[in-house]
Amino acid sequence: MSKPTNWTNRDDSMVEDMLRRGASRRDLLKFMMVSGVGAAAGGSILLRAGNALAATPVSGGHIRAAGWSSSTADTLDPAKASNATDYVRCCAFYNRLTFLDEKGIVRMELADKIDTKDAKTWEIKLKSGVEFHDGKTLNADDVVYSLKRHLDKSVGSKAHSIAEQMTEISKVDDLTVKIGLLAANADLPTILALHHFMILADGTTDFTTANGTGPFTCKTFEPGVRSIGVRNENYFKPQKAYLESFEFFAITDNSARINALLSGDIQLAANLNPRSMRMLDGNDSVRASISTSGNYTDLNIRLDQDPGTHFDFVEGMKNLVNRDMIKNSVLRGLGEIANDQPIPPSNRYYNLNLEPRAYDPDKALFHFKKAGLVGTEIPIVTSDAANSAVDMATVIQQAGSEIGMKLKVERVPSDGYWSNYWLKSPIHFGNINPRPTPDILFSLFYMSNAPWNESRYKSDKFDSMVLEARGELNEDKRSTIYWELQEMISKEAGTVIPAWLSNVDGVSSKVEGLRPNPLGGMMGYAFAEYVWLKS
Template sequence: MGKFDKDSGAVNPALTRMITEGSLSRRSLMKLLSAGAAMSSGLMGFPQVGFAAENPVKGGKLRAAMSNASATDTLDPAKSNNSGDYTRQYMFYNGLTELDKNLAAKPALAESIESTDGITWQIKLRKGVTFHDGKPLTAKDVIYSLSRHKDPAVASNAFKLADQFKTFTAVNDNEVQLVLSSANFDVPYMLATPPFLIVQDGTKDFTKGIGTGPYVCKEFSPGTRSVGTRNPNYFKPGLPHLDEVELLGVTDQAARVNGMMSGDLHIVSTLSAADCKRIKATSDFGVLESKSGMYTNLIVRTDVKPGSNEDFVLAMKYLQPREMLVKTVLQGYGDVSNDTPVPPWHPLYNADLKPRPLDPEKAKFHIQKAGMTGATVEIITTPNIEGSNEGGQLIQQVSRNTGINFKVRRVPYDGYWSTHWTKDPVGYGSINPRPTLDMLFSQFYMSSAPNNESGWKNDQFDQLVVTARGERDQAKRKQMYGDMQKLIYDHCGTIIPTFISSTDGYSKKVKGVEAWPSGMMMGYRFHEFAWLSA
C-alpha cells in the first residue's frame, strides 16, 4: 500500500521520495489525484480496503498490543473506561445489540428490541446462546447486567445513563421488558456500548470473564496481558477464525511498533503520525485509519480560576492552532474541530458553528477584559494523550504577545487519569467515540454528568438533552442537537481543536480488518473478525 499502481506508467523519482518522506502536503496530494495520477488506497487520509473477498483461514494464534495497561485493568463492564478494557471485554462478552461498520445498531444477544413510544421496550433474546461455563443465557442475566449500573455501590461508569432505566421485568426466560423514566429512541445504540455487555446473573468476581463472547478467558493478568481461546459454541456461525488471541498492554509507543515490525506482534493500537510514516514505507505492514469522533481536548475548569472567567476561556479558544495540529502533529490523520464534540461528518453536526481561527489579537483582547494581563497559567500535559504535549507547547508559542505567560508542565502518564484529569484548572483529556450524541452529552456535558470535564453547568442544555431523547422527528432532533452544540461552542470550558483518526498498525499477514468509525481496532472487536493468512 502507498505505492503507485503498476499500470500508472513512469513515476517521477522526486515525487516518490516526497511521498515516502511525508514531505508532500495533503493539498498537493489532492491536486495530484485530481490530475489523474493513479495511486493505491493506502495513502494518507484514504479508507483502508477490507479483505472480504478472501476466504478466511481457520486457526492460528494472534498477538495484539493496546496502549493501555495498569493495575486497574478490568473485566467488569461497569468499570471499563479505556480502549484496552473495551477490547478485552469484547473478547469475552456480547451486548444485546452491536454497532456495525456504518454505526448502525444490529441485534446481537437480542433477536429483536422494539418500542412504539420510546419508553417501553420489548427485548427478545436469541435462543440457544450459552455462557462459557455451559449455562444458558436467560432474561435473569440481562436484568442483572443492566440493573447493576443503577446500584451506587457498583460505582458504574454508566451510572448516569442507567438512571433512565425505571423497571426491568422478565416476561419469560427469553424476553425482558425495559421501561424508561422518559422516552429515548437511542436505546438500541446505548445497549451496544461496552458498559452494557451482558454478564452472568449474580457475578461478583469478574476475573474469570465468563460471558457469551467469541473467546473463552484462559488468562487475565491486569497490567500485563489477557489470553482468550476460541469459543467452540459461539452463537455466530463461522466466527471467530483464530484459535487464540493474546492481548498485551504496552504503554510504550516505540515498543508496540518495534514489536510489530520484528514479528512479535501482529496488530497494535494507537500509532503516532511518525509511526504511520515509518510503517507506510514498508511492504509488509499497513496502517488502518478510521475516521472517528475521538478527540484530545484542552479542559479549562469553569468552576475555578482562571476558567471561571468566560473571557479567559474565549481567549483560549482563539489560541488553538487547529490546522497546524492536523497538518503537523497528526500528519493529516484528523479533522479540524469547532470545540464541540461533534465531528464535521456527523449527520447532526451544526455547520453554522465555524472553527474559531487562531487569533492572538482577539485572545489578547479577552485576556485584558478578564483582567489577566501579566498572569501566569500552567497547562498540564502528558505523553500518550495524542497531541497534548505539542498542543501545550504551541499555545505557549502563539500566545507570546497576548500578555499572559503559559507554563507547560509534563506529568507522567501513569496515574494521570486518577490524579490530574478533570482536577487541574487547565489540562488535557482524551475521549473515545460514542455511538450517539445523547451518550456523549449525558456522560460529559450535562450538569450531573459523572465525567463533566470542565464542571460546566447549563440548565437549558440539560433540558434539551432529555427532550431530544424522546423526539422522533429527525428535523426537530437535528435542531435540538444544533442548539446544544451552540451552547457548548459559546460557553463550555472543553476546547476541542481537532478530531483524531484512530490509526492502528498491522502485519499484512492479518486479514479481515477494516476501518470502523465506532472506535479503534474495528470498534475494539478486531479479534472477532481477523484471521491470519497461512
C-alpha cells in the first residue's frame, strides 16, 4: 500500500501513537487533511495504523538490536549501570519491584502490593513462587540484600545518593519487606522502578553472568562486544517473552547503525540522529519509533575548573546558544526548546514561567569581555556518544566565531567517552536519559553529593530544598519548591540544556509491539520482553 505524497514513516508512527492515546477516527482524519492528506489516503493510513495496533503477538524468532554506546566497562551489575546498553541487559535479565507503563503509571512487578500510611514507612509484599534463573525462589532476603547494596559505598552504586534516604531496609517475613525513609517521600514506588533497583539473589557478587528473575537468561556477555539472551521458560509473568532470543551490541557510528538496519543485518537501531530520518522515508521495510520523554543532550561547564570558574563565561555561553537553530537544523524539528534545567514539559512539576534564554550574541560578548576571555582559545569536547552533540558544538562554535570567541571543537571517539571525558573535561557534552521524577533528577545530577554532578554545582540552599520537597505531601507546596529549584539550576548551574530530544529508534517493519515509555527509548530499554516478529 503506497503512501501519499509528503507522508512519511514518521507520520505513520505519529498516527499510531495518537490512536493509542485514544484519538477518534474523525479527529485523526481532520489532522491528516490539515497535513495535506486526502480522505482516501487518510483512510489507508488509519487502516495501516489500526492493523499495527491490532497485530496478534507471535512467539519465536531472534532479534539483533544495536545501541549507540558501549565499552569494556559494560556491566551486569544493575547498581553500576550507567548507559543504555547496561539498561537493556538489566531489563532483560532482572526485574524490579515496580515498573512504569507507557503513561508513567506505577505497576507492580516483583512486588505484589506496596502500602504506606505516612509515605515514610513502607511495607512491600512480594509475589510468591517467583524463581531466579538458577531455580532459587525469590524471598525478602533477596530484596533486602539488593537494596542495601546501594548504601554500601564500596559497591559504587550509581543510585547511592537516592538510596541514602532509606534508613531501614528489613525483612518482616519471607515475602514482606519494610522500608523506612529518613523523611516522607511519596515517590518511593516510582523510585523503585529505576533500572538500578533490579533485584538480585541474596549474596550475589559475581557479575560475569546474570542470575535474575527476568524474561531472558544470559547466554553470552562480552563487555564492549555483545550480549545474548535466551527466553526464560520459567518466567513468572503469565505472558512470557515472545522472542526466543535476542542479541544486543553497539554500533557507535550513526550512519553504520542505520545502514545495518536498512540492510536487514539488525532489526532495531536505537537513538538515530534526526539528520538520518530521510533515509527511512519511502522504505516500507523500516519505520521510525518516536517519543519525547525527557531525554536531553547538554553542554556542561565545570564550575570548579577554568574557564567555568568565571561566572560571566557561563552566562556568555548560555546566551550564545541558538536554541531555535539547534531545534530546527540539528534536530530537524524533532525536539522542544529547553530552558537549562532537567524537568521536561511532560512532567506535572514543570515550571511554565521559566523562559528559555534568547540567542543574544551581543549579550554573550558583553559577558565574555567581563570574563577577559575574548580571543582566548577554549576547547569544547564533543563526541557522537552524546546524541547530536557534534552538530550542537558546531553551531555554538560558529556563533562564537562571529563575535571573536575562539571555541575549539575537539571531537573524540565514542568508545571510552563516558569513562574518559564525561564529568572530567572542563567543557564537554552529556546525554541524559529520562527520569520519572524531579527528585531523581536533582539527586543524580545537581545535589552537592550527586554522583553525576556534571557541572559540579554546589548549593546548600538547593540541597535543603530538595529534601524539603521530597517530604512535602501537599502538592501545591511541592510544586512551588520544584519551580524554584528549576529556576536555581537554570540561573546558577553550569549545564546548558538547549532542547528536549525526541528519541528516534529505527525499527524493521517485521518488529511489532514497540511502545513509548517515560524511561527512554527502546521501550524504556525493556523492548526485548515485549516485542515480537511478524510470522
